[in-house]
Amino acid sequence: MCIFCSSEGEDLKHIMIECDFARQTWSLTHLPWSIIVNWGDAAEAWIRHLHQNLEAWEYRFALPVAWKIWYWRNKALMENSHVSSLELVESCRWYLQDFDVASLPFNQGWELL
Numbered sequence: 533m534c535i536f537c538s539s540e541g542e543d544l545k546h547i548m549i550e551c552d553f554a555r556q557t558w559s560l561t562h563l564p565w566s567i568i569v570n571w572g573d574a575a576e577a578w579i580r581h582l583h584q585n586l587e588a589w590e591y592r593f594a595l596p597v598a599w600k601i602w603y604w605r606n607k608a609l610m611e612n613s614h615v616s617s618l619e620l621v622e623s624c625r626w627y628l629q630d631f632d633v634a635s636l637p638f639n640q641g642w643e644l645l
């Protein structure tokens with residue numbers, strides 16, 4: 533049973549793109565839904581499809597979003613801990629921004645903090 537919506541038959545495809553929580557989360561990313569929703573036959577095919585069809589910056593954003601959907605599914609299941617779709621998406625934006633700053637050479641990035 534899905535921890536987010538209580539529907540039967542939870543599988544990875546449901547968690548990532550079919551569940552209302554996932555749909556709301558992806559909607560907040562403004563990534564192209566017509567590409568995100570094309571699951572294919574397995575998670576590996578989906579990730580490959582995203583890599584091949586999203587712009588590089590979109591793919592870079594989609595990966596932590598997918599990871600965080602899975603992460604919060606597990607947090608909800610194991611710890612009854614929940615996050616909103618907005619908090620999830622914002623945390624991914626901050627994560628990528630922090631990664632960019634941390635990736636700059638020392639004399640360029642750290643003074644921005």
Ligand SMILES: [Zn+2]
Pocket residue numbers: 534535536537538539546547550551552553
């Ligand atoms: Zn669900």
